[in-house]
Amino acid sequence: MSQRESVGLPRLGETAPDFEAVTTHGTMKLEDFKGMWLILFSHPADFTPVCTTEFIAFANIYEELKKRNVELLGLSVDSVSSHIAWIRNIEEKMGVKIPFPVIADLNKEVAAKFGMIHPGQSKTETVRCVFVIDPDSKIRAILYYPLTTGRNMNEILRIVDALQTTDKNKVATPANWKPGDPVVVPPPTTQEAAEERVKAGYDCKDWYLCFKKL
Amino acid sequence: MPCISPDGKPSATGLTLLRSLKGGSLSPSEVSEKTGLTLPRVRSGLRELRAAGFVEESEGRYGLSQAGAEAVA
Numbered sequence: 001m002s003q004r005e006s007v008g009l010p011r012l013g014e015t016a017p018d019f020e021a022v023t024t025h026g027t028m029k030l031e032d033f034k035g036m037w038l039i040l041f042s043h044p045a046d047f048t049p050v051c052t053t054e055f056i057a058f059a060n061i062y063e064e065l066k067k068r069n070v071e072l073l074g075l076s077v078d079s080v081s082s083h084i085a086w087i088r089n090i091e092e093k094m095g096v097k098i099p100f101p102v103i104a105d106l107n108k109e110v111a112a113k114f115g116m117i118h119p120g121q122s123k124t125e126t127v128r129c130v131f132v133i134d135p136d137s138k139i140r141a142i143l144y145y146p147l148t149t150g151r152n153m154n155e156i157l158r159i160v161d162a163l164q165t166t167d168k169n170k171v172a173t174p175a176n177w178k179p180g181d182p183v184v185v186p187p188p189t190t191q192e193a194a195e196e197r198v199k200a201g202y203d204c205k206d207w208y209l210c211f212k213k214l
Numbered sequence: 215m216p217c218i219s220p221d222g223k224p225s226a227t228g229l230t231l232l233r234s235l236k237g238g239s240l241s242p243s244e245v246s247e248k249t250g251l252t253l254p255r256v257r258s259g260l261r262e263l264r265a266a267g268f269v270e271e272s273e274g275r276y277g278l279s280q281a282g283a284e285a286v287a
Contacts, residue, residue: 025216073254101255
């Protein structure tokens, strides 16, 4: 694998790279997730401490994600046998069943397509990536965390809520937004629209920054 | 879990999918509702069962083949 291939990554708004991969739930393709949201996430390695806490945390938000029509799909460059042994160990020792499939990307094919290997962090392991992919297979959000930092599940849920709210209501969400908070009305693109919006009953700080409750 | 065991027979999940088709052909969404399995897992499983000759597909709907019917008889 060349250096360029190993660090290339899809960008927001692009169609997610197609893949067919061996997982703990059988062979799965990207198209199997069509019509639903998908969170594809990678972890560095099975049987490692931070990854174990993350798997438990992902399992703990799985039901919340399902309510939002979101499926989870994990990935690392370990084998299916390793994944199965680790998942069984988590259930046996920590009492948490891992309900989602995990890709065994031994040949790093999917990792390369999604730019999951960052040689500055590790030449062999995937870093902690999160790709939020919408029902039309478009990449809507990307998170990258280093090997030493476990991900924040509340933020992952918040991103899903924000994207779904944006899609449904054609609005944007401000800093630290959470469901129930006011949303941002998209900025006007003409002078006429700017003048009209200040009369529209929004909570406007100025013509370019208006909030509304949903 | 894969729907075909190493011996070529349907696995427990494979049998669950096959049994859901005993009443007639269904779409993957309908199979998902009937079995409680996630839609991606159903799509993946039906593809595997089809490749192994246990189900047949027509216009997006899946039904039991002769071998599939015999497996859940």
